[in-house]
Amino acid sequence: MASAHSDHGHGDHPKFLAHHFDTPEQQFDAAKFGMWVFIVTEILMFGGLFVAYLIYKGQEPSVFIEAHRRLDWKLGSANTIVLLFSSLTAALAVRSSQLGKKNETTMWLMITIACAFVFMGIKYVEYSHKFHDGLLPGRYFTAHLPEHAHNGQVLPQRANMYFALYFMMTGLHGLHVLIGASALGYVLYRNLRGDFSPEYFTPVEIGALYWHLVDLVWIYLFPLVYLVG
Amino acid sequence: MSDHSHAHDDGKVHAHVSPFLFMVAIFGALVVLTVVTVAASRFDFGSANTLIAVLIATAKAALVATFFMHLKYDKGFHALIFVMSFVFLGVFLLITLEDVDTRGRVDNASTVRMHERRGEQAPGGFVLDPRGVQARERQPAGGGAHH
Amino acid sequence: MATEVAGAHGHDEPDHLAPYLSQEAGRGVKGWLLTLDHKRIGLMYLISTLLAFFMGGVFALLVRLELFAPGRTIMSAEYYNRAFTLHGAIMVFLFIIPSVPGALGNFVLPIMLGTKDVAFPRLNLLSFYIYVIGATFSLYSIVTGSVDTGWTFYTPYSTTSQTSVVSMVLGVFILGFSSILTGLNFIVTVHKLRAPGLHWKRLPLFIWGTYATSIIQVLATPVLAITLLLLAAERTMGVGIFDPALGGDPILFQHFFWFYSHPAVYIMIVPGMAVASELFATFTRRAIFGYFAVAMSSLGLALVGFLVWGHHMFTSGQSEWATMLFSALTMLVAIPSGVKVFNWTATLYKGSIELTTPMLYALSFLVLFTIGGLTGLFCAVLNTDIHLHDTYFIVAHFHYVMMGGTVMAFVGGILYWWPKMTGKLYDEGLAKISWLFVFVGFNTTFLIQFVMGSKGMPRRYYDYLPQFEIYHKVSTVGSWLLLIGFSICAWVLIKSLRSGPKSPPNPWGSAGYEWQGTESPPVMQNFRETPTITRGPYDYHLCTDEELFDGFPEDLKK
Numbered sequence: 001m002a003s004a005h006s007d008h009g010h011g012d013h014p015k016f017l018a019h020h021f022d023t024p025e026q027q028f029d030a031a032k033f034g035m036w037v038f039i040v041t042e043i044l045m046f047g048g049l050f051v052a053y054l055i056y057k058g059q060e061p062s063v064f065i066e067a068h069r070r071l072d073w074k075l076g077s078a079n080t081i082v083l084l085f086s087s088l089t090a091a092l093a094v095r096s097s098q099l100g101k102k103n104e105t106t107m108w109l110m111i112t113i114a115c116a117f118v119f120m121g122i123k124y125v126e127y128s129h130k131f132h133d134g135l136l137p138g139r140y141f142t143a144h145l146p147e148h149a150h151n152g153q154v155l156p157q158r159a160n161m162y163f164a165l166y167f168m169m170t171g172l173h174g175l176h177v178l179i180g181a182s183a184l185g186y187v188l189y190r191n192l193r194g195d196f197s198p199e200y201f202t203p204v205e206i207g208a209l210y211w212h213l214v215d216l217v218w219i220y221l222f223p224l225v226y227l228v229g
Numbered sequence: 230m231s232d233h234s235h236a237h238d239d240g241k242v243h244a245h246v247s248p249f250l251f252m253v254a255i256f257g258a259l260v261v262l263t264v265v266t267v268a269a270s271r272f273d274f275g276s277a278n279t280l281i282a283v284l285i286a287t288a289k290a291a292l293v294a295t296f297f298m299h300l301k302y303d304k305g306f307h308a309l310i311f312v313m314s315f316v317f318l319g320v321f322l323l324i325t326l327e328d329v330d331t332r333g334r335v336d337n338a339s340t341v342r343m344h345e346r347r348g349e350q351a352p353g354g355f356v357l358d359p360r361g362v363q364a365r366e367r368q369p370a371g372g373g374a375h376h
Numbered sequence: 377m378a379t380e381v382a383g384a385h386g387h388d389e390p391d392h393l394a395p396y397l398s399q400e401a402g403r404g405v406k407g408w409l410l411t412l413d414h415k416r417i418g419l420m421y422l423i424s425t426l427l428a429f430f431m432g433g434v435f436a437l438l439v440r441l442e443l444f445a446p447g448r449t450i451m452s453a454e455y456y457n458r459a460f461t462l463h464g465a466i467m468v469f470l471f472i473i474p475s476v477p478g479a480l481g482n483f484v485l486p487i488m489l490g491t492k493d494v495a496f497p498r499l500n501l502l503s504f505y506i507y508v509i510g511a512t513f514s515l516y517s518i519v520t521g522s523v524d525t526g527w528t529f530y531t532p533y534s535t536t537s538q539t540s541v542v543s544m545v546l547g548v549f550i551l552g553f554s555s556i557l558t559g560l561n562f563i564v565t566v567h568k569l570r571a572p573g574l575h576w577k578r579l580p581l582f583i584w585g586t587y588a589t590s591i592i593q594v595l596a597t598p599v600l601a602i603t604l605l606l607l608a609a610e611r612t613m614g615v616g617i618f619d620p621a622l623g624g625d626p627i628l629f630q631h632f633f634w635f636y637s638h639p640a641v642y643i644m645i646v647p648g649m650a651v652a653s654e655l656f657a658t659f660t661r662r663a664i665f666g667y668f669a670v671a672m673s674s675l676g677l678a679l680v681g682f683l684v685w686g687h688h689m690f691t692s693g694q695s696e697w698a699t700m701l702f703s704a705l706t707m708l709v710a711i712p713s714g715v716k717v718f719n720w721t722a723t724l725y726k727g728s729i730e731l732t733t734p735m736l737y738a739l740s741f742l743v744l745f746t747i748g749g750l751t752g753l754f755c756a757v758l759n760t761d762i763h764l765h766d767t768y769f770i771v772a773h774f775h776y777v778m779m780g781g782t783v784m785a786f787v788g789g790i791l792y793w794w795p796k797m798t799g800k801l802y803d804e805g806l807a808k809i810s811w812l813f814v815f816v817g818f819n820t821t822f823l824i825q826f827v828m829g830s831k832g833m834p835r836r837y838y839d840y841l842p843q844f845e846i847y848h849k850v851s852t853v854g855s856w857l858l859l860i861g862f863s864i865c866a867w868v869l870i871k872s873l874r875s876g877p878k879s880p881p882n883p884w885g886s887a888g889y890e891w892q893g894t895e896s897p898p899v900m901q902n903f904r905e906t907p908t909i910t911r912g913p914y915d916y917h918l919c920t921d922e923e924l925f926d927g928f929p930e931d932l933k934k
Contacts, residue, residue: 019901020491024242026568028244030495030496030569032307033306034499037310037563039314040311040314044314044595044599045602046602048598048599048606051325052632055329055628058329058330084260087256088252088253088297091247095252138609138613160615160616160622161617161622164617168605208297208298212293212294215297216290216293216294220283220286223270223286224282224286317682321631325628327695328695329695331695
């Protein structure tokens with residue numbers, strides 16, 4: 001317990017160690033602990049949207065089922081695989097930086113960031129279809145009008161609730177993808193600069209944890225929004 | 230807190246390094262579970278649909294958290310706070326659902342029909358039917374449009 | 377240790393052994409605005425939260441002045457609505473929530489833990505600037521039409537009001553992130569940066585309270601963020617999630633809002649309790665009775681606080697089952713609160729009580745919080761609440777908790793740690809006079825509101841029936857006394873800054889860790905060498921006379 005501040009007389013304060021930490025382990029633990037607490041806040045934030053979604057889905061199951069058929073589950077599945085794969089590469093980036101393999105870390109980080117862009121690209125395709133079909137949130141929703149009939153059917157106007165939640169959940173998630181990709185970009189820059197070693201790879205670990213969170217949210221979002229309706 | 234670190238007192242970072250193939254195998258399991266959840270959505274289990282989707286998603290999330298996020302090799306406390314976030318979310322969801330599902334059950338006289346403007350039943354609104362919520366859910370979609 | 381690091385950085389690197397207020401610790405404006413030092417950030421929080429308190433106070437005085445007589449007194453009903461909304465929103469989001477954790481917590485917490493800084497100093501500074509940005513957005517709404525929804529932003533009115541709701545909501549959204557980051561920082565600091573020997577059972581109760589508060593901040597604030605995002609989407613795109621006309625459920629907004637804002641009540645009061653615990657220990661010269669129970673009751677409040685949000689919604693039309701459930705759960709809050717109040721009272725028993733100004737504020741806290749807490753139980757009982765809901769009884773109840781509780785503790789805490797923060801002593805005599813005005817003024821303003829409310833005067837009303845006039849008049853006069861009290865208090869602090877005598881390291885003779893081994897004001901890295909903790913924070917029986925009374929000024933010795 002409380003192993004803090006135990007190195008009174010030591011002279012080896014490495015460059016990466018901030019002055020208020022005593023040991024690299026303490027700094028690493030603090031950073032990781034902080035990230036886990038932050039993950040908790042993110043889960044509760046997305047959780048709020050999931051609660052709203054589940055409540056309205058329970059209220060009007062038939063409308064939600066009808067509305068969710070307008071989503072493309074194939075694109076959603078493809079995005080799921082992309083994100084899962086990027087999670088794997090992020091974890092492998094951590095592994096290679098732990099082993100001090102700088103070039104390998106660079107490769108895994110680049111693949112992870114590339115996956116983020118593939119994800120956003122697929123998202124863009126999906127969104128533009130929705131925009132085209134008038135499947136927009138709130139007062140911009142026009143899919144109940146005859147000109148937007150899909151296979152001869154129009155959605156009830158109440159389906160705008162589904163798309164409002166769809167856009168907010170995927171939009172907020174997409175924002176997190178962009179933030180995560182930027183964070184990993186910064187980690188990549190620092191890796192290329194040669195900041196990391198088997199003694200110090202905290203930013204890679206923290207960046208990867210954040211990226212896994214983005215993946216976690218999507219793991220719940222995909223079946224609930226794309227598959228069950 | 231730092232019980233785990235008692236083995237090493239040198240103050241250096243000692244993190245678990247996962248084998249490469251093991252990580253790939255976890256990814257494989259995640260892909261399989263994705264296929265399972267898509268396949269499961271083809272069948273109608275009635276009201277269990279959402280539950281099944283959430284359970285499969287939780288299995289996937291558990292794999293990611295345990296192995297990709299290293300919770301298995303991490304301090305137990307990190308796993309605890311991670312799980313606690315779901316517990317608090319569960320409290321929020323369950324009590325709110327409890328309210329929404331039981332409105333108007335006891336004091337039916339207080340029921341009002343919202344959504345007058347469009348003449349549809351509001352999801353959050355009450356119904357005058359004494360059978361309450363169940364009666365509303367049995368109505369077909371858009372069925373309230375003629376009131 | 378610090379000197380070894382210095383070489384790696386530029387020549388602008390602050391001197392870690394210089395007093396933190398000195399030029400050597402950081403030069404000029406840049407040395408303050410870009411500082412990573414928790415003490416300087418704490419002081420910046422102190423100044424900004426006091427500014428917010430001033431602004432919120434002006435709106436409160438305006439509201440009270442308008443209610444001095446029935447009908448129009450100084451402003452129209454539209455402006456009255458805006459005034460009470462801004463009073464509430466500023467006091468809650470800009471003042472109380474960041475006050476104790478941001479200002480006092482930032483300053484005191486790392487020193488109490490025997491560490492040099494919080495775990496993430498950059499995040500700490502970021503958190504302060506997020507606060508500034510959020511405050512700017514909130515205040516921007518004042519010049520762009522203001523807000524008239526009440527601080528709760530209830531839908532559907534907030535989605536249709538013509539006032540500047542989006543700007544205010546965005547501001548509060550941003551302020552939430554500041555709150556989250558501060559909480560996160562404190563949690564990690566408490567876990568990872570305790571001095572050697574400072575195990576959990578030796579943590580000062582201020583740390584326990586701040587820790588519990590941080591847990592609530594981290595768990596609840598994200599839900600507020602999403603609520604406000606939904607509200608903003610509702611206003612800008614008409615998504616209808618909370619709008620009954622579009623198929624939404626306005627009561628769901630209240631669930632979302634109170635799932636944050638009820639725990640937020642504990643974000644506001646638990647730090648007040650934390651400060652009060654420190655004051656009681658120092659000025660009774662003994663350990664807090666039932667230390668462990670008081671510590672655990674903070675965590676208990678944090679936990680129970682998440683289960684009772686629906687008691688704000690008894691008359692909203694939520695399900696009767698939920699209402700009964702929430703009413704029963706709300707009673708649980710009385711348990712940890714009671715544990716605290718009884719233990720503090722037991723601490724006073726046979727303690728050598730010294731009635732300094734901070735102690736007077738702590739005692740006021742004890743009395744006023746007890747009144748506020750017990751009247752809360754009235755409101756938790758369903759049938760009573762139907763009568764009391766949205767009356768001045770509620771207004772009086774939460775002002776007794778928020779102002780009688782947190783503000784009293786906050787002012788007491790400022791005065792208590794003032795010598796440590798500034799290195800200056802203040803005029804105790806004048807401070808006691810200001811306390812008298814504040815205490816009497818507070819009770820004049822709010823005690824009578826219980827009576828007025830129970831007789832049926834609704835809150836937030838612009839006009840009232842003639843029979844309520846006398847109550848409103850008394851209440852308004854009380855608000856003037858409060859103004860006088862806080863003005864004297866401000867003068868005391870300004871006078872101390874300009875010409876206060878230099879403070880010894882431990883002017884109160886306290887055994888608290890933050891008074892031991894630090895200078896007044898502390899050096900940049902807090903301690904010249906890392907302390908090792910060998911006793912509890914209130915173990916007066918283990919302290920030597922030198923530890924308690926070294927450098928004690930003659931005029932304070934009595």
